[in-house]
Amino acid sequence: MTATDLPAPSLGLDIGGSKVHGLVLDGHSRVLAQRVRPTEHGDAGVLTSAVSVARECLALAGLDAVALSGVGVGIPGRIDHRGGVVHTAVNLGVDRLELGPLLSDALGGVGVAVDNDVKVTALGAADHLGRPDADLTYLNFGTGVSAATLAGGRLVRGGGNLAGEIGHFPIDLTAGRCGCGQYGCIEVFAGGGQITRRLAGLAVPVTLAGLLQAADSGDADAVAEAARIATGIAAAVHLVVLAHGSTAVVLGGGVIRTAPGLVDLVRKRLDEQAALSEFVASLDLAGRITVLPAEHPLAAIGAALVGRGVPPRPMIAVA
Ligand SMILES: [Zn+2]
Secondary structure, rough: OOOHHHOOOOOOEOOOOEHHHHHEEOOOOOOEEEEEEEEEOOOHHHHHHHHHHHHHHHHHHHHHHHHHHHHEEEOOEEOOOOOOOOEEEEEHHHHEEOOHHHHHOOOOOOOEEEEEHHHHHHHHHHHOOOOOOOOEEEEOOOEEEEEEEEEEEEEOOHHHHOOOOOOOOOOOOOOEEEOOOOOHHHHHHHOOOHHHHHHHOOOOOOHHHHHHHHHHOOOOHHHHHHHHHHHHHHHHHHHHHHHHOOOOEEEEOOHHHHHOOHHHHHHHHHHHHHOOOOOOOOOOHHHHHEEEEOOOOOOHHHHHHHHOOOOEEEEEEEO
């Protein structure tokens, strides 16, 4: 590839419940400039935050918006990625926001692509691992649990962009009830919302950050809870490997960041399952797990990758 084949820089925005992380990425996937600021909530607030961070990043990089090959946004919630519309992002106080078109208008008509934050993180993870054409799944253990799979480097979306909602796959019908109405979903075991509620209700309440230490010191409730979470994470790994044949399974999200030691328990759990089954042993589930450095802005980088080559928005309405 010659220098002239390289895409022009693109801008990525990772819009989370507490902060917006923006960066400009060049054609070699090098970060030229980045900026983080708190997220204002509500439709107008999210748009204002996005526009501010985008403009600050461009100023830092010394670029005009028209010089970009496009803008990508990763944001939680149900996303119509074709229209750039965010539906029901509860943590951001957004009910329905035409973020793509509005952000494009604010940036002089540059093309804007909007996608779910977990999906853009999968792209960022593949880029970080130097495997842009990977068969890879990113598993996000946040308040809820969801997955984003790349098959040969391309996002698996399915009808209605549904693919990846594996948090609501039931793994134990005798376990507790999920917010979705089913019993024993993966999210019941390993979703941060359910974990936090359970830990606060223990005879000796403990935080997730302190859970493994409490387990190590012999607290039986903590041991059981750590095993429960590891079971949920292990089931998610097992599921995506069987469903998609992902050669790399990247773990991330608040639960993993807060208690990284859980990953050792997950590997142990998968090794125990492998010891019972030659078939499972042949899958080498534990060996497929990767944990990426938490400080690396994978979602913002993935967003910038999504933004590469998005066509500009037509500024003249067609009758
Ligand atoms: Zn559920």
